[in-house]
Amino acid sequence: MKMTGAQILxxxxxKEGVEVIFGFPGGAMLPLYDxxxxxxxxxxxxVRHEQGAAHAADGYARAARxxxxxxxxxxxGATNLVTGIANAQLDSVPMVAITGQVARPFxxxxxxxxxxxxxITLPITKHNYLVLDVSSLxxxxxxxxxxxxxxxxxxxxxxxPKDILTDRAEFHYPSRVKLSGYRPTLEGHPSQIKKxxxxxxxxxxxxxxxxxxxxxxxxxxxxxxxxxxxxxxxVTTLLGIGCFPQTHVLSFGMxxxxxxxxxxxxxxxxxxxxxxxxxxxxxxxxxxxxFAPHAKIIHIDIDPAEIxxxxxxxxxxxxxxxxVLGALNKLTLPVEHIDWIRQLDDWRKEHPLLVKESxxxxxQFVIQQIAEVTHGEAIMVTGVGxxxxxxxxxxxxxxxxxxISSGGLGTMGFxxxxxxxxxxxxxxxxxxxxxxxxxxxxxxxxxxxxxQEPVAIKxxxxxxxxxxxxxxxxxxxxxxxxxxxxxxxxxxxxxxEAYGIPALRVKHKSEVLPAIKQAMAxxxxxxxxxxxxxxxNVFPMVTPGASLAELIEEPGKEEAIWRQ
Amino acid sequence: xxTMKHTLVALVENKPGVxxxxxxxxRRRGFNIESIAxxxxxxxxxxxxxIVVNGAATMVEQVRKxxxxxVDVVKVSDVxxxxxxxxxxxxxxxxxxxxxxxxxxxVVDIFRAKIVDVAAxxxxxxxxxxxxxxxxxxxxxxxxxxxxxxxTGQIAMTxxxxxxxxVKERLSRSPEQGSQLKSQ
Ligand SMILES: Cc1ncc(C[n+]2csc(CCOP(=O)(O)OP(=O)(O)O)c2C)c(N)n1
Ligand SMILES: [Mg+2]
Numbered sequence: 001m002k003m004t005g006a007q008i009l010x011x012x013x014x015k016e017g018v019e020v021i022f023g024f025p026g027g028a029m030l031p032l033y034d035x036x037x038x039x040x041x042x043x044x045x046x047v048r049h050e051q052g053a054a055h056a057a058d059g060y061a062r063a064a065r066x067x068x069x070x071x072x073x074x075x076x077g078a079t080n081l082v083t084g085i086a087n088a089q090l091d092s093v094p095m096v097a098i099t100g101q102v103a104r105p106f107x108x109x110x111x112x113x114x115x116x117x118x119x120i121t122l123p124i125t126k127h128n129y130l131v132l133d134v135s136s137l138x139x140x141x142x143x144x145x146x147x148x149x150x151x152x153x154x155x156x157x158x159x160x161p162k163d164i165l166t167d168r169a170e171f172h173y174p175s176r177v178k179l180s181g182y183r184p185t186l187e188g189h190p191s192q193i194k195k196x197x198x199x200x201x202x203x204x205x206x207x208x209x210x211x212x213x214x215x216x217x218x219x220x221x222x223x224x225x226x227x228x229x230x231x232x233x234x235v236t237t238l239l240g241i242g243c244f245p246q247t248h249v250l251s252f253g254m255x256x257x258x259x260x261x262x263x264x265x266x267x268x269x270x271x272x273x274x275x276x277x278x279x280x281x282x283x284x285x286x287x288x289x290x291f292a293p294h295a296k297i298i299h300i301d302i303d304p305a306e307i308x309x310x311x312x313x314x315x316x317x318x319x320x321x322x323x324v325l326g327a328l329n330k331l332t333l334p335v336e337h338i339d340w341i342r343q344l345d346d347w348r349k350e351h352p353l354l355v356k357e358s359x360x361x362x363x364q365f366v367i368q369q370i371a372e373v374t375h376g377e378a379i380m381v382t383g384v385g386x387x388x389x390x391x392x393x394x395x396x397x398x399x400x401x402x403x404i405s406s407g408g409l410g411t412m413g414f415x416x417x418x419x420x421x422x423x424x425x426x427x428x429x430x431x432x433x434x435x436x437x438x439x440x441x442x443x444x445x446x447x448x449x450x451x452q453e454p455v456a457i458k459x460x461x462x463x464x465x466x467x468x469x470x471x472x473x474x475x476x477x478x479x480x481x482x483x484x485x486x487x488x489x490x491x492x493x494x495x496x497e498a499y500g501i502p503a504l505r506v507k508h509k510s511e512v513l514p515a516i517k518q519a520m521a522x523x524x525x526x527x528x529x530x531x532x533x534x535x536x537n538v539f540p541m542v543t544p545g546a547s548l549a550e551l552i553e554e555p556g557k558e559e560a561i562w563r564q
Numbered sequence: 565x566x567t568m569k570h571t572l573v574a575l576v577e578n579k580p581g582v583x584x585x586x587x588x589x590x591r592r593r594g595f596n597i598e599s600i601a602x603x604x605x606x607x608x609x610x611x612x613x614x615i616v617v618n619g620a621a622t623m624v625e626q627v628r629k630x631x632x633x634x635v636d637v638v639k640v641s642d643v644x645x646x647x648x649x650x651x652x653x654x655x656x657x658x659x660x661x662x663x664x665x666x667x668x669x670x671v672v673d674i675f676r677a678k679i680v681d682v683a684a685x686x687x688x689x690x691x692x693x694x695x696x697x698x699x700x701x702x703x704x705x706x707x708x709x710x711x712x713x714x715x716t717g718q719i720a721m722t723x724x725x726x727x728x729x730x731v732k733e734r735l736s737r738s739p740e741q742g743s744q745l746k747s748q
Contacts (some may be wrong), residue, residue, distance in 0.1 A: 120583065123588055127635045130580075147635060181577060183637040303627035 002168040005134045005160065006032045008038040009098070011388035012141035015173045015180060018069050019043060020060060020424055027074020028083075028100030028113065031165035034085070040136040044454060045424065050446035052417035055443070056085020057413075058093050059421030062404045063220070067148050070074040074100040075113030078441050079120065083411060085155045086124040088412050090408025094153035096144050097125075103163035104132065115408040117159045126154030134167040135261045139174050146177045151184030151305040153216060184302060188319035188327060195212070195315045196274070196298045197331035203272035205340045206232045207285075209255060212407075213277015213301060214237035214322045215400055220244070223276065224323035229329065235263040237278050238392055242402040246376075252344055253353070256284040257542045258389040261351035264540075264548040266344055267292050271305070274298045277486065280310040281408065290547030295333055300324050331515060348378050351553060353393055353540075357521045361509050363462045363532045365386070367394035370432060370460065373516045378430040379404060379422050383415035383439030385469035387462040389538040391434045401426075412444030418450055419457045437489050443496040449526045458519045459527040460493055464534045477544075496527040565620035571650065571720050572628060572639035574613045575605060582636045586613065589630045593620055599652075601718030610638060611677040616717045642723055645731070653690065655680075655702045658686045659709035668708055676699045686711055695717075 003011065015020070020043045024032045025172035036044055045193035050072040057068030068088075072081050076100040101109040118130045128149050129140045137160075144156040145150045157461060189290040200206060207390040214223050220243055225233050227250050234244045235255045244251055244256040253260035255267055264286075267273065273295040278284070285291045288310055299306075299313035300321055307316040317324055355364045367390050370378070376396040382388040382405045397403055404422050440461055450457060462468075471485040496503035506515045506528055576582045583602065590597055605612040617624065624642060630644040631640045642729050660668055660682075668687060672679055677691035695718065702713065 119584075121583060122581075123592060179635060182635045303633070305626065305633055309626060 001170075003171045004035070005131075005137055005167050005169070006035045008137050008169065008171050009141065009165070010042060010132065011140050011171055012173060013069070014039060014041050016141065016145045017234065020045060020068070021071055022047055022056040022060070022421065023071030024048075024050050024053055024073070024077060024497055026077050026100060026113070027306070027318070028074035028102060028162045029071070029165075030078075031162065032038050033166070035468070044187070045257060045420075045449065046369050047417065048459065049443065050080030050419070051084050051413065052096065052446045052449065054081045054095070054444055055087065055414050055417035056421035056424070056449075057095050057097075057461060058084060058088050058091075059381060059418035060420070060425035061088075061093050061095055062425075063422035063431075064402055064425030065177075065401065066425070067096055067145055067310070068425075069096050069098070072100065073113070074102055074117070074162075075115050078115060082120060082124065083409075085121055085157065085533050087406055087409045087411045087414065088155040089124045089126065091406065092153050092212065093155065094148040095120075095155040096148050097155055097157040099157060099159050100148055101159045101161040102453060104161045107161065107278065115512040118157065122159050124155070125157050126152075128157040128159065130159045131161065131164050134164050134376075135169040137164065137169070137439050142174050143177045143179060143470070146179070149180065150181070165361070173527070184306070184320075185318045186263075186302075186320040186323055188317040188324035190314055193324065193327050194331065196317060196328060198334060199272050199296055199315060199330060199397055200230050200232070200274070201335065202342040204337070205270050205378040206230065206272045206274070206337065207230050207266050207270035207295075208234045208274045208276060209267070210234055210240045210243050210276050211237045211278025211313070212243075214240060214243035215277075217277065217302070217321040219277075219322035219325050220400055220479075222322055225250075225329050226325055226332060229332050230335050230450045231265060231341065232298075233341060235259070237264060237281070237284050238403075239407045240278060241392060242397045242400045245398040246396050247360075247398055250341070252348065254392060255548065257286060258351050258393065258538050258540065259284075259542075259548075260393070261346075261540050261551055261553050262344060264542070264551050266346050267295075268549040269343075270295045272296050272298070273315075274300070275311075276300045276325070277302075279303075279306045282310070285548070286542045287309060287545060287547040289312060290549065294519045318423075340532075355394065357423070358534045359509060361507065361512070362533060363390045363464070363530070363536055364394045364446075365509065366460065366462065366512055366530050367434070367534065368393055369397045369512050369516055373513070373520055374430050376402075378432050379426060380434055381415055381419035381422050382406070382434045383436040384410045384412045385436050385439065385467070386464070386472065386536075386538050387434050387436040387439070389417075389469075390462070393538075412439035415439055416443050416446045416450075416459070418444060418453050418504070419459070423457045433457055433459045433551045435459060435461045436468060437461055437465065437492075438467045438487055440492070441489065444495070447496065451500045454524050457523050459496075459525070461527070461529045463492070463529050464487065464532050464536065465489070466534060468536070475535070475537070492527065492529040500525055501525050503529065505529045508530045565622070567618050567620050568644075569616060570612075570621075570624045570642055570644045571648070571718065572617070572624075572631070572633060572640055573643050573720055574611055574615070575634040575638045576611050577638065578609050578611045579636055582611070582634075583613070585614070585634045585636065586631055589634075590709055591616060593623065593627060595623075595627070596717050599715070601717035601719045603719075608728060612719075614717070616718050625669065643720055647723045648674045648720045649723060650694050650718050651692055651699060652695065652711060652716055652718045653692045654702075655714045656689045656691065656702065656705060657686055657712040658689060658705050659711060661685065668705070671701070671704050675740050677701060685715060
């Protein structure tokens, strides 16, 4: 029986096991929305701006470890998706974005709401398609989901002209894809794995830097086995947080620009580094030429283009982290590194990351209290800036996929729609959106989505009255000239209430714990506006151009120097 | 960083947008492509692309790996260091009067080029060869007055062996080549 393109698309999405679509309709998509009522398995969540749809699909994908799906109409709908697609590309998030397009006869004529969507998204997608024949639609959907989820995941866009949605074809869903140019290398090369095992066996001060690739490949168990067998301490990247339990004796926090002092010191002192499923981002390595000066580097990544891109690799291994570590574990014999681990423990004792004793309402204290109340079991979805770094530093992450944050693109406004997606992807987990007062206002309209569904997320605004991270740089490097960073905001409590979401304002330290408990007691969404210390800074910090070893952790002294 | 000329040869799906995907990887890194030549390969659904660029070896290698990640690119190699046959075709229109025509013919003969069109005051010369040969001919013809030149861009092929067959390369993986295989 012949079906319309709209039906074929829906049937294909059902075949892919899609349960949720974050979208916003428009003229070019009308034929599709018209058939949605016949597909009750496809839950459509109406966002208030297409950027929200893409971020929600992203949060959903990371929390549920599935492909997130977002959808928009042609023209402005598609361009509004762009930031969210780029975000997914930079953080390797599996996503399928479906955009409407003007009907085929209008393409290339600057028709109403026509933009070159595949052209615009070409550099920010893993792959994209313009559907020109309804009989190829099912195959394209199949390929799109395959590409999004396999290898190094990423966003794939399908641009569908309106008349394709009404055109008819037989529906056959292919059982496999034919992509001769796409065959991710999954197994690591045996001789390289042997070399790695040898290096590990000979190491005196080995260190694992674990990235998001461990989570993507679900290799937490293999990582733990390797670390425990060869007694290798583990630090993670920002997006790698959660891939190794932070309560483990071998866990030494996060490295990088705002990483823990002891984590960065470990990198600096190590003689063999295993970089697993990470890409040596400049925020993680700081000054590349001074990165890990004493270490031989084993780099495991599924993307060959990441090997040797930023940091030399002595033993490159292209492959899926889970399989490579599985093979490596077979060759790894128990060793002890008691002195090295004791050294790291000493560094941790000497340079701890503590919440300062203070009567003021400090953001670090807020995050720590949320960790207490949620027993470290919540999913934390952050904005970008200081709120993001405090959340990364002061929550305690023991479970995989517990921190969802815009790492590569650093997209303010991710916090709210990202949390919506995470909660819908993991309805049984507590989800906290940790927002900046600046970033929150970039996607604040999604409060309506939260209220309409409703989505039972808890929102904590770390309200410092500033674009805080930019203000911090102005304080440190521009002699405290606060240009365009002081921020006036609406009364967020009233705003939330206007959307029908209960909310509280917290001004004093003593109110923090009761407020968090009240939010948790509420079955639905809840917002807390924390009026935090305005000029609190994020430390430790590796200043731009410095190496990880040159990290600054005592604000008191240095601040005085910088402020001159 | 020292730059040099690199020749990349790619086997790609014959689909709309493939060239755009490839070229955009050079554009975003500020490369100026010296030449790019495309045509169908021995398999009708695949095209072979030869790209000549100037760049630092590490940058070119990074682009090559990124090219390899393009879903529609089946395989791409940097053949710069390999033993290759490289050819390009040029059409050169030269001013020719009754008095210079025979002299032009002599030059054309020496280069084993061909005169493919004769007009009242000019001739079109077709020449095939590598970069050096075409440049030398061009320089010699300058004295007569060059009206127009058009070049196809270089195509290249490695000598001997079974060449860049899409099947063969998967059978002989070394660890280094492993990293050249498709993945993303
Ligand atoms: C869309 C976007 N625009 C600009 C920036 C640059 N930027 C990085 S952090 C930051 C400040 C964020 O302010 P806020 O959301 O209040 O968070 P805070 O740092 O105060 O916690 C800015 C403007 C960005 N990351 N994203
Ligand atoms: Mg702020």
